[in-house]
Each structure stands twice: as C-alpha cells, then as structure tokens.
Amino acid sequence: MKVAVIGLDCAAPDVIFNKLKDDLPVLSNMTRNGVSGRLRSCDPPITVPAWMVMATGRSPGELGLYGFRSRVPDSYNQIKIPTSQDIKFDTVWEILGKRNKRSIIIAVPPSYPPKPIPGLMVTDFLTPGKDKEFTYPPGLKNEILRDFPDYNFDVKFRKPEKKQIIDEIYRMTDTRFQMAEKMIKEKEWDFFFMVEIGIDRIHHAFWRYIDESSHLYEDDKEMRDKFVSYFKMVDSHIGKMIEEFDDDTVVLVVSDHGAKAMKGAFAINQWLVKEGYLKLNGGIPKQGASLDDLDVDWAHSKAWAWGGYYARVFLNVKGREPEGIIKIENMRSELDALKEKIGSIRGPNGEGWKTRVFEPEEVYPVVKGDRSDLFVYLDDLNWRAAGTLGYDTDYLLENDTGPDDAVHDYDGIYIMYRKNKKIGKVIDSNIFRIAPTILELYRVRKMYGIQGKPLEGVDYVE
Amino acid sequence: MATDKKYTTVSLPTPLFEKIQEKIKGTGFTSVSDYVTFVLREILTHGTDQEAFNAEDEKKVKDRLRSLGYLD
Numbered sequence: 001m002k003v004a005v006i007g008l009d010c011a012a013p014d015v016i017f018n019k020l021k022d023d024l025p026v027l028s029n030m031t032r033n034g035v036s037g038r039l040r041s042c043d044p045p046i047t048v049p050a051w052m053v054m055a056t057g058r059s060p061g062e063l064g065l066y067g068f069r070s071r072v073p074d075s076y077n078q079i080k081i082p083t084s085q086d087i088k089f090d091t092v093w094e095i096l097g098k099r100n101k102r103s104i105i106i107a108v109p110p111s112y113p114p115k116p117i118p119g120l121m122v123t124d125f126l127t128p129g130k131d132k133e134f135t136y137p138p139g140l141k142n143e144i145l146r147d148f149p150d151y152n153f154d155v156k157f158r159k160p161e162k163k164q165i166i167d168e169i170y171r172m173t174d175t176r177f178q179m180a181e182k183m184i185k186e187k188e189w190d191f192f193f194m195v196e197i198g199i200d201r202i203h204h205a206f207w208r209y210i211d212e213s214s215h216l217y218e219d220d221k222e223m224r225d226k227f228v229s230y231f232k233m234v235d236s237h238i239g240k241m242i243e244e245f246d247d248d249t250v251v252l253v254v255s256d257h258g259a260k261a262m263k264g265a266f267a268i269n270q271w272l273v274k275e276g277y278l279k280l281n282g283g284i285p286k287q288g289a290s291l292d293d294l295d296v297d298w299a300h301s302k303a304w305a306w307g308g309y310y311a312r313v314f315l316n317v318k319g320r321e322p323e324g325i326i327k328i329e330n331m332r333s334e335l336d337a338l339k340e341k342i343g344s345i346r347g348p349n350g351e352g353w354k355t356r357v358f359e360p361e362e363v364y365p366v367v368k369g370d371r372s373d374l375f376v377y378l379d380d381l382n383w384r385a386a387g388t389l390g391y392d393t394d395y396l397l398e399n400d401t402g403p404d405d406a407v408h409d410y411d412g413i414y415i416m417y418r419k420n421k422k423i424g425k426v427i428d429s430n431i432f433r434i435a436p437t438i439l440e441l442y443r444v445r446k447m448y449g450i451q452g453k454p455l456e457g458v459d460y461v462e
Numbered sequence: 463m464a465t466d467k468k469y470t471t472v473s474l475p476t477p478l479f480e481k482i483q484e485k486i487k488g489t490g491f492t493s494v495s496d497y498v499t500f501v502l503r504e505i506l507t508h509g510t511d512q513e514a515f516n517a518e519d520e521k522k523v524k525d526r527l528r529s530l531g532y533l534d
Contacts, residue, residue, distance in 0.1 A: 081523050128520075154526065306534075308531070308533070
C-alpha cells in the first residue's frame with residue numbers, strides 16, 4: 001500500500017464540489033467513487049499551522065504555531081518567521097522513514113531549510129530564493145533547475161495587474177505539477193505529499209469573478225474563464241498522477257482551509273486607540289501606517305493587535321512585556337472586559353456581527369510557544385483585520401495592503417480515492433484525522449501521542 | 463560514543479557497493495570508502511544544519527509575507 005497526498009492550499013468545498021464540478025472530470029470522478037467531504041481546519045484556519053497539523057497530527061497549541069509569525073520574547077512587534085526547525089514533532093514522513101519507507105515531499109509549509117529525510121524533499125514558499133539550498137539531497141536542486149528553470153516557490157498576487165498575475169500563477173502551478181509527476185515516475189518512493197499554493201493565490205486574487213455575493217463581484221467572462229481553466233489544468237495534472245499510481249495507492253486530495261468572499265478589513269488597532277486601549281504619541285496618523293512605524297506610548301497602552309485573516313490581540317502585561325502596565329492579577333478582568341467589547345463590535349451599518357473572540361486555552365489543551373492573549377475572528381472571518389491605522393473609518397471595503405478578494409473559511413476539502421474502488425460516500429471530517437489516516441494505511445500502530453482518529457471512511461479504501 | 467579509533471565500519475548493501483566500485487573506476491577515488499566519505503561530507507556541509515535564515519533571507523521572506531497579506 002502507498003499513500004499519495006495532493007494538497008491544494010485553500011481549495012474550498014463550494015468551488016470543488018459545486019461551482020466547478022462539471023469542469024473538473026478527474027476530481028468529480030474521485031468524489032463520486034471515493035470518500036469525500038468538508039474538512040474542518042484547525043484554529044486558526046491558516047496555512048501555517050494547518051499543513052503541519054495535517055503532517056504531524058498535532059494541534060497548533062502543541063506545535064506552538066499560530067500563523068506566519070511568532071513574537072520574539074521581550075518585544076512588542078519583533079517577529080520571527082516559522083521554519084522547519086520550529087517543528088518539534090515527527091511528521092508522518094519521518095515516522096514512515098523509521099520504518100524504511102521513502103518519501104517524496106514537495107512544498108509542505110514550513111519546510112525550509114530542508115531536513116534530511118529518507119527520500120526527497122523540495123521546500124515550500126517560505127524559501128528565501130532559488131539561490132538557497134531548497135532540496136534534500138542537495139543535488140536534487142540542480143536536477144530541478146535543469147529540467148524546470150522557471151520553477152517558482154510563489155507569486156505576489158496583491159497587485160492590480162490581474163491578467164499578468166493569473167498567467168504567473170498558472171505557470172507556477174503547471175511547473176510544480178510537471179516536476180512532481182516526473183519525480184513520481186522516475187524516483188523510488190513509498191509515500192508522496194505535495195502542496196500547491198497557487199489555488200490559495202487564485203482565490204485571494206480572483207474570487208470577485210466567481211462569487212456573485214461578493215461586494216467586489218465583477219461580471220468579467222474572460223477572467224472567469226481564466227479562473228476555470230486554471231482549475232482544469234490542476235484537475236488534468238491530478239489525472240496524470242493517478243494514471244501513474246497503481247491500484248494499491250490511496251490518493252488523498254486535501255486542503256488546509258477554505259475560502260469565502262472578503263467583506264472588508266477592520267482597522268483593529270485604530271479601534272483600540274479609540275477605545276483607549278492603545279496610546280499613540282501624536283494620535284492616529286493622517287494616512288494608513290503600520291504600528292511599527294508609529295510612536296506608541298507603551299507606558300499608557302493596555303493592548304495592541306496584529307492583523308491578518310484573523311486578529312491576534314495582546315495585553316501589555318507588567319513583567320511580561322518590556323513596558324507592561326497591566327498587573328498579572330488584573331489580567332483576568334481585563335481580558336473579560338476586552339473580550340466583551342470586541343465581541344460587541346458591529347458592522348459598518350450597525351448590523352450585528354458574529355465575531356468569535358477566544359483565548360487559545362479555550363481551544364487547545366496544550367498551549368506552547370508565542371501566543372496572543374486573544375484570537376479574534378471578526379464577523380466569523382468575513383472581515384479580515386487590518387493592523388495598520390490612519391483611516392477615516394474603521395471599516396475598509398478594500399484591503400489595506402493591496403487588493404484581496406477572499407478571506408479564509410473554516411472548511412477545506414478531502415477526497416480519499418483508490419483506483420478501481422467504487423465507494424461514493426460523503427462524510428464530513430476534520431484536519432486532525434489526516435495524519436492518523438496515513439499512519440493507519442501503512443499499518444503503523446504506534447501513535448507517538450497523536451490524539452486524532454483516522455477518517456471514518458478509511459475502511460472503504462483499505 | 464567516544465572512541466580512540468580514527469575509522470569505523472558501516473554496512474552498505476552489496477549491489478550499492480558494487481555500483482560505487484564501478485562508478486569510481488578511473489576517477490581520483492581510490493576506494494569506495496574514500497568516495498562515500500567525500501559524498502557524505504558534501505551532504506552534511508550543504509546547509510542542512512545551518513541557521514534557518516540569515517538577516518537578508520529573513521527580510522526577503524518577511525517582505526513577501528507582507529505583500530501576501532499575512533503580516534498586516
């Protein structure tokens with residue numbers, strides 16, 4: 001038995017199972033004949049940590065990873081970007097490696113710098129550049145750049161030149177799949193796991209062309225067709241891979257989170273200033289600026305926030321932050337008061353929001369590493385959080401740091417499929433079940449403390 | 463495992479040993495051990511144990527993440 005995981009970053013149930021299903025013959029066939037469903041992501045539903053939750057079966061709290069940055073202790077906004085060295089638990093390919101299984105691992109975040117594994121590894125989009133060692137073994141890099149000189153880790157999508165961006169994303173994804181197919185064909189492997197980041201970039205940059213409910217919706221046939229042809233290309237590559245797999249290979253197509261239309265960005269630090277939690281020498285600036293570039297009066301500030309697809313709110317605690325002012329014994333009452341205030345923020349027209357505010361301990365039994373005091377999903381993630389401030393209003397209908405159409409949604413997808421098996425079951429599940437499923441398919445019984453259970457439908461493909 | 467011995471023995475599958483023997487014929491490598499030591503040294507010094515990012519790399523990645531909207 002072999003397992004091949006094809007990760008489509010941000011692939012959304014409504015796009016794959018509904019809107020585009022007639023355009024995607026391979027994925028539709030896999031859905032019809034396999035076991036599939038919605039895959040609830042972790043909290044927060046973000047690329048880092050979600051792929052590592054899938055690869056290790058550990059929660060973000062155990063991993064100590066809550067997004068693309070961690071705070072350097074004793075600082076306010078000094079940040080550290082997570083790397084492969086921050087992953088302190090074995091991934092499934094490392095567990096399988098101990099059982100003499102060889103893996104091909106491509107672009108699973110965060111995997112830079114590459115760690116030695118029994119098999120082959122190409123690092124992810126957090127790789128600084130092609131001049132770096134981005135493969136294991138090192139010689140694989142030359143092979144890749146010889147065969148695919150245009151190989152790219154990522155594209156920048158937050159710019160207005162939409163047609164150019166979609167072509168760039170298309171080429172990046174097409175090349176990565178060609179490379180993956182070549183490795184599947186030519187290299188020796190027992191386990192395969194790749195992640196394609198292009199789907200996420202396509203969703204963020206082009207959601208407005210496929211979602212009529214979005215306030216940014218544009219009825220542009222050319223762009224919609226490009227969106228669809230991108231997915232058709234992905235679908236046909238998955239088809240080519242399946243042709244290469246034998247009947248004993250279980251294929252798992254998975255995504256780390258979903259997507260939905262962005263309603264806007266809420267300037268959370270500006271709101272904290274107005275509520276008296278954050279003090280700036282010189283007041284709110286005249287135009288959008290990052291907190292890093294402003295003169296914060298920390299000695300009179302109780303809280304500040306980081307923006308993104310979810311907001312992280314930190315209290316300025318005496319003895320913990322460099323100029324903390326909230327006494328540790330008052331933290332509980334301050335947290336409760338702030339939670340209530342954030343929870344009652346209303347929309348731009350006074351409409352109620354379904355904002356979720358919680359402390360990490362409320363969702364994870366173990367909370368390691370740098371974590372914010374509060375996690376905030378503004379209006380159930382429909383609004384992203386802008387960390388910048390200096391606007392006429394707290395409600396920005398366009399994103400503050402360049403065009404963005406989509407926000408993250410809780411549910412991604414999974415499709416578990418094996419050639420020549422006709423199953424056709426739909427069972428919704430969650431991301432914590434993926435690592436246990438992989439181990440179950442290889443009959444690994446020692447779970448190393450991994451808590452999750454295999455996907456309910458695993459018996460059908462075995 | 464401290465030892466005074468300068469060399470120790472590792473096992474290779476015989477077919478691999480023979481492949482290497484064939485490969486190093488006429489090259490500067492005088493033995494399979496020589497070649498294997500060279501290749502392993504190369505791999506181990508090729509950045510698998512280094513600090514993840516130098517300052518310039520870190521800036522590059524942060525700028526990219528900022529432009530992707532993850533560091534707003």
